[in-house]
Amino acid sequence: MNRILKNKIAAGMMFSLTLASISLVVLIGMGLYLKSAPIFKEHSLWELISSADWQPSSGKFGFLPFIGGTLWITGIAVILALPVALLTSIFLSEHSKPYVKKWIFPALDILAGIPSVVYGVWGILLVVPWVSEVLAPHFVEYATGYSTLSGGIVLGVMILPLLISLFVEIFAAVPRDLRDAALSLGATRWQTSKLVILRKTLPGLLAAVMLAISRAFGETIAVLMVCGNIPLLPHSLFDSCYPLPALIANNYGEMLSVPMYESALMLAAFFLFIVVLIFNTSSRAVIYKLERKFQ
Amino acid sequence: MKEFQYKNPTRATWAEDYSFLNNDLDNSKLEGDKNKKSNLKVTDLNLYIHQHHILKNVSLEIPDNKITCIIGPSGCGKSTLLKTFNRLIDDTEGIRYDGSIWVDDVDIFDKKTEITDIRKKMGLLSQRPCPLPMSIYDNITFGCKLHGIRNKKRLAEIVEEQLKAVGLWEEVKDRLHAPASKLSIGQQQRLCLARGLAVEPEFILADEATSALDPISSKHIEELFVELKKDYAIILVTHTLRQALRIADHVIFMYLGKVIEAGPADEIFNNPKEELTRKYLEGAFS
Numbered sequence: 001m002n003r004i005l006k007n008k009i010a011a012g013m014m015f016s017l018t019l020a021s022i023s024l025v026v027l028i029g030m031g032l033y034l035k036s037a038p039i040f041k042e043h044s045l046w047e048l049i050s051s052a053d054w055q056p057s058s059g060k061f062g063f064l065p066f067i068g069g070t071l072w073i074t075g076i077a078v079i080l081a082l083p084v085a086l087l088t089s090i091f092l093s094e095h096s097k098p099y100v101k102k103w104i105f106p107a108l109d110i111l112a113g114i115p116s117v118v119y120g121v122w123g124i125l126l127v128v129p130w131v132s133e134v135l136a137p138h139f140v141e142y143a144t145g146y147s148t149l150s151g152g153i154v155l156g157v158m159i160l161p162l163l164i165s166l167f168v169e170i171f172a173a174v175p176r177d178l179r180d181a182a183l184s185l186g187a188t189r190w191q192t193s194k195l196v197i198l199r200k201t202l203p204g205l206l207a208a209v210m211l212a213i214s215r216a217f218g219e220t221i222a223v224l225m226v227c228g229n230i231p232l233l234p235h236s237l238f239d240s241c242y243p244l245p246a247l248i249a250n251n252y253g254e255m256l257s258v259p260m261y262e263s264a265l266m267l268a269a270f271f272l273f274i275v276v277l278i279f280n281t282s283s284r285a286v287i288y289k290l291e292r293k294f295q
Numbered sequence: 296m297k298e299f300q301y302k303n304p305t306r307a308t309w310a311e312d313y314s315f316l317n318n319d320l321d322n323s324k325l326e327g328d329k330n331k332k333s334n335l336k337v338t339d340l341n342l343y344i345h346q347h348h349i350l351k352n353v354s355l356e357i358p359d360n361k362i363t364c365i366i367g368p369s370g371c372g373k374s375t376l377l378k379t380f381n382r383l384i385d386d387t388e389g390i391r392y393d394g395s396i397w398v399d400d401v402d403i404f405d406k407k408t409e410i411t412d413i414r415k416k417m418g419l420l421s422q423r424p425c426p427l428p429m430s431i432y433d434n435i436t437f438g439c440k441l442h443g444i445r446n447k448k449r450l451a452e453i454v455e456e457q458l459k460a461v462g463l464w465e466e467v468k469d470r471l472h473a474p475a476s477k478l479s480i481g482q483q484q485r486l487c488l489a490r491g492l493a494v495e496p497e498f499i500l501a502d503e504a505t506s507a508l509d510p511i512s513s514k515h516i517e518e519l520f521v522e523l524k525k526d527y528a529i530i531l532v533t534h535t536l537r538q539a540l541r542i543a544d545h546v547i548f549m550y551l552g553k554v555i556e557a558g559p560a561d562e563i564f565n566n567p568k569e570e571l572t573r574k575y576l577e578g579a580f581s
Contacts, residue, residue: 098388177425180383181487184419185438185494186411195437200428 036267054231069241076152089167112161120225123154143238151227166208203290210283214276220245340394351552364539367549373532381417418491420504424483426475438494457489481512
């Protein structure tokens with residue numbers, strides 16, 4: 001067998017494997033769509049998204065509380081985690097001595113490797129009581145603690161190690177010459193980080209945040225343990241909420257005798273799928289634009 | 296070694312120029328403070344990275360208003376020495392040093408010395424041009440803003456002045472707000488020089504500043520150095536002896552972390568005292 005033929009066969013095999021894994025995305029999307037299609041015969045998409053009325057047994061499927069809950073929790077998680085992750089990673093990459101890194105990175109890896117159910121338990125044991133007994137009394141009369149805020153805090157802690165390790169990697173890719181250039185002009189370390197390094201790495205940082213967000217969207221178990229799971233749109237941080245993944249996890253397999261119920265749950269999965277897809281593609285578009293602007 | 300009489304056309308006779316190096320009496324004081332001398336003096340500098348002794352008992356003095364070339368084979372510590380002058384070397388892992396470097400009679404290793412002030416006095420020009428990720432205009436004003444110049448009109452003046460000083464103004468005046476990375480590599484290096492000059496340094500540290508450039512761009516930079524030496528003390532680390540021959544006024548030859556010989560260029564090139572220097576130079580002349 002000659003060299004060219006071998007190359008062709010190898011390339012062909014690898015290409016078909018690549019194609020197979022990519023077509024998985026399409027297949028999952030198709031599957032979810034087909035499974036959820038029946039519900040569109042009775043309700044319009046707009047009706048499903050905009051209605052807050054969730055009573056499956058009477059045929060009312062309003063997804064607004066779930067979509068709202070997911071957005072709230074993810075938003076809180078990112079708002080809490082982003083500044084911490086940013087400052088931590090600036091410290092680790094720009095200020096810390098090597099032996100500090102040697103201790104902190106393994107700790108972060110452990111944090112990232114803890115099973116999500118453990119985070120859930122930790123949330124119930126610590127975060128929920130703290131919210132209900134310490135924080136909430138300042139703002140509302142009564143709160144159980146099983147709330148949007150608790151979900152956001154737990155989720156924020158969960159995406160923290162991911163964000164930090166991505167950020168540190170991004171900062172490490174900045175050439176030393178660039179730091180030297182800024183420092184040699186008399187900039188302090190903080191000025192160098194703030195004015196040069198953050199600016200240079202902005203596209204990468206955005207991409208990392210997008211990645212963390214799409215991870216946060218799908219996080220299920222830890223969040224459903226602490227957020228209360230009541231299908232109402234939360235009006236304050238101390239109200240319970242019910243994110244989309246929790247809806248699917250809690251109900252799939254049960255109550256499937258209710259007409260359209262499976263279809264509705266599949267639609268929830270389809271929403272998640274679409275949101276993550278949109279996030280990934282739009283983040284790429286943003287990165288592309290920013291890279292061209294700043295490089 | 297061939298009979299070679301080297302004389303740099305851009306320079307006055309060294310004998311009068313360098314008299315101050317041997318003279319403890321400082322004549323410049325008699326001229327008044329108007330003509331302030333920039334002064335850089337290294338005494339007994341030893342530098343280690345982990346267990347490696349990189350710089351060994353380095354003592355030298357950099358003359359003002361001259362181009363000082365630090366020459367020597369790769370790995371002899373030239374760049375390390377240069378980066379020690381503005382203490383950029385501090386970021387290196389496992390670094391230790393002793394001895395002292397005096398910049399305008401301030402010891403830069405002293406704990407009380409404000410390191411940003413030292414760095415402000417030394418414009419750095421690295422091997423590859425490294426524009427900051429912003430527009431041409433912002434690249435120049437970056438340092439000025441750090442040091443508290445906020446007046447827009449003043450900043451615009453500085454940009455024009457410095458770009459003219461490096462001969463870039465005509466080329467970029469219509470696109471000052473374009474990203475600096477869009478410039479050619481030679482233009483980028485001149486921009487970096489202008490950026491360094493904008494903070495009004497006393498020294499220009501150039502670390503093989505022309506080695507990544509094409510011959511025309513590097514000639515341009517060399518010409519700039521010759522022109523700028525009337526206002527600055529320029530310290531140039533170079534691999535290319537020819538470059539040192541063309542523009543050096545003062546030469547420091549280093550070998551394996553030691554300063555073997557230092558002195559006026561004419562003397563070093565025509566009449567080296569040390570055997571090592573002679574051997575190194577022969578490689579270039581023959």
